[in-house]
Amino acid sequence: MQEAPLPSDEAARLEALRALAVLDTPQEERFDRITRIAADLFQVPICTITLIDANRQWFKSCIGLDVRETPRAFSFCAHAVLQDETLVIPDALADPRFADNPLVTGEPHIRFYAGHPLSSPDGYKLGTLCLIDREPRTLDAAGLARLRDVAKVAENELNALELSHALRRLSDSEQRLHAVMDGVAEGIVTFAADGRVLSANPAALATFAAEPGELLGFGVDQLVQGMTLDEIRARVGAVQPGAELDGRARILVTGRRRDGTHFPLELAISQATVNGEPLFIGIGMDVTHQREAERALRQSERRFRAIFDSAAIGIGLLHVEGPFVDANAALAQMLRRPVAGLRGTHLRELIDTADGVDGDELLSALRSGRARQFRQERRFVRGDGSMMWGSLTVSVLQEEDAQEPRFAIALLEDITARREAERVKDEFVSVVSHELRTPLTSIRGSLGLVTGGVMGELPDDVKSMLGVAEQNAERLVRLVNDILDIERLGAGRIDLQLADAAARGLLEQAVDTVSAMALEADVRVRVDAPGDVHVRADALRIVQALTNLLGNAIKFSPRGSEVLVAVTTSDGAALFTVADEGRGIPPELLDGIFERFRQVDASDSREKGGTGLGLSIARTIVEHHGGRIWAESTEGAGASFHFTLPLYAPGLGVLVIDGEDETESVTRIAEQVRALGHRPLVAHDAAEAIRLIADARPGAILLPLGDRCAEIRAALALDHVAREVPVVLVGPSLATDALLEELRTAIPLLRPGAVLIVEDDPSLGPILCRALESRGLHARLARDGAEAIQAVREAPPGLIVLDVVLPDADGFAIVDELRGEGLLGDTPLLVYSALDLDARARERLQGGKTEFLGKADATPQDVERRVSELLGRVAGEGPPA
């Protein structure tokens, strides 16, 4: 058997065959019709349209065969495609090329073969139309001519197939192109070399306000004000005619609409060649809006720049890490440094650290988001080395697209003059107080010795006159004291040392102070105070206020009567009361009673030895604490003085907003909140809510569902503090359990195990856990360092209560280990220890917010209160005090 050699153009031939895309397509009637006619015409059992693939012959159509392909090696047709004329094998058995061909010796037992090649339009012979018989035959000239004709029909059909494919591909691509042209926002216009418009897409029509077809034939200068195609090409950089156009270059020109109006047109132009002709493609966009927005932005920037530059207060833009990014002239002038020198200078380098604290700690609070603003009065180092006192306010700059704060605005006010004035005044007050008190000491002292009988007996009338002098000397002493107090309090310059104070302790101290006076006046002082009321107060000052009120009450009490001093809680505040059984205060005087030098009876000051300043001082003190003071009286039935102080409010505040005047259900929700161990706060509208949120920093807001929910939420969202507090919408009658679940969802710190107690004492640990449970906090207990670290790894707690001395590892080691593993982060710590920790030890133990509590003076209740206070602060995220 002889295998057909490959045609010389085999590779190109195969490519042409593949391009036809007909291999392995289904049978088609239009080809079968041809083979059917041929088989009938030539009276042969087998007729095929065969295509010669690389390793096989494949039949597009075949009559009389069951297979669709056979190997190329045995193919008769592979021989036929090697020649232009018809290949005729009258008897295969007699032909040495085919006698032993398996298609001859076996099925389909070919004896006769006649195949005419089928060519592609480019002339590649792709296959044949062939006739096969199982008997030897011949084909005369007429038969050959007919076979050629039939083969031509098959060839045309085959090539028509190729054409239709090509046409369809072209039309698809064109449709896609049209879809793109119609859909893009940019106007696309094509121009001929002479600048005439050839086409314009719908966006271009809209841009130029033209009807479809209207722009065809227009010149460039009719679309672009005062410019020709060449000028545009020159603008985008193709100065030489025929130079390459950079299609990416965009220029701004003035576009002209069909109605004659003008607009800013951003234009790019590129070049293509179609049928040997250059084609210019203009892509343009009306940028009116962008230009306006840019102008508005520039204008606004100019305005703010002007404010920035001309402000008398120093303003700087600060990176939250500390370096200044920008500074205004006032800041530079204040600090006596050039603006350029301030840029890049770290805030730390400007603050005088002689007093120990630098600004880094505060900046870190801003960075972590724990605070949004801080304000401090510090000494600043000027460029020339001199010092100035400045009031520094640093606020985080809220950016639209940044998650983490990146920049802060620093405002600096030079308060050197104010500080100096204060210092001078302080010195003056100090000198005056000394200079007044020294002679008073002598007067009062000498009179006291005489009237006390130390210098010998005196006649009664002399003694009584000296007594008058002594009493008035004493009054003068009190007056000096009170005036100095008023001066300090009134100027708002007392620094209240606010701390947790037991209300009963304050009452007892005040009662102690007046005990001698009460005894002398024969007035009994009764104290009525539960032990568990704690206030946030400066104890010394509140005792002073209470002493003033008590002193007053005793002075105006009849002998043998009683003065009641009591404390209760009311509306979330501590209510102090001092009540006497004296003559009372006329109603018309009640309001003015706290004014300076205001007494019920002008003779009082003389008779009772008062200064007329005591109540005024008490009011100033109470108001400095954020409390309220008032007097009540029924004339003739005694007077009572009341004041409120904020409760030392540990625990998590939960704000309930009563938007619908549903007092009853809100009261019930507040009770549920209290039952869960938290501190309910109630607001009646958005404004009150925002105020309460700023003051009390609740951990969550409960908003009963109602008509005004959306309105209230919108108002809260506008406030930068309020919007940080999670809002829980609650239904009309939520079970306490369900409420707890809602709160746990909103406040991660309430979730089970959020507090980790590290305590080895077998009795103290569980006691602490139970104490926290009463505050609605569920704690995990770790008995040693290993357990503690394991517990933190399992689930990071919201707060750690840490005993410093443990059996296996001390608290330092635990903190170091957790910090090393990156598990500590900002986790607040309550360090609870019998050890006295020095500053360095405390530094080592710092986590996030850290509190220290000595074991010696801390009961489990103290720990519980501190923990819940810490949690309240962590959840509420107040600014550093």
Place this chain on the structure above:
Amino acid sequence: VIPGRLLLVDDDDDIRTIATISLERVGGWTVVAASSGAQALELASAGPPFDAVLLDVMMPDLDGPATLDRLRSGPLGPDVPVVFLTAKLQPADQERLNRLGAAGVLAKPFDPMGLPRDLERVLTR
């Protein structure tokens, strides 16, 4: 407290007189008075030891705190109680003086009949 020898230091003559009378006649102390810090240092080094010192705060030259400092490191030693007597009695002042190592602070003007009692109260604290 058994009233013993007391060193009184005050630059004001009248106050010195009044306080001496009060402490000796009402309180039973033996008072040695000095009109300045320097004199106090001399007296403390010269005579028999004192049981207590009552020390004015605002004095020219050596003021109260400076006098206390020198008395402590010199003739007085660490154990003899020193009580300040001051006309400046803001809470902040009081705290500052306590931190200097005084047993207590008494206010001017004082009640001469009550001064010995107040002093004893401070000393027993």
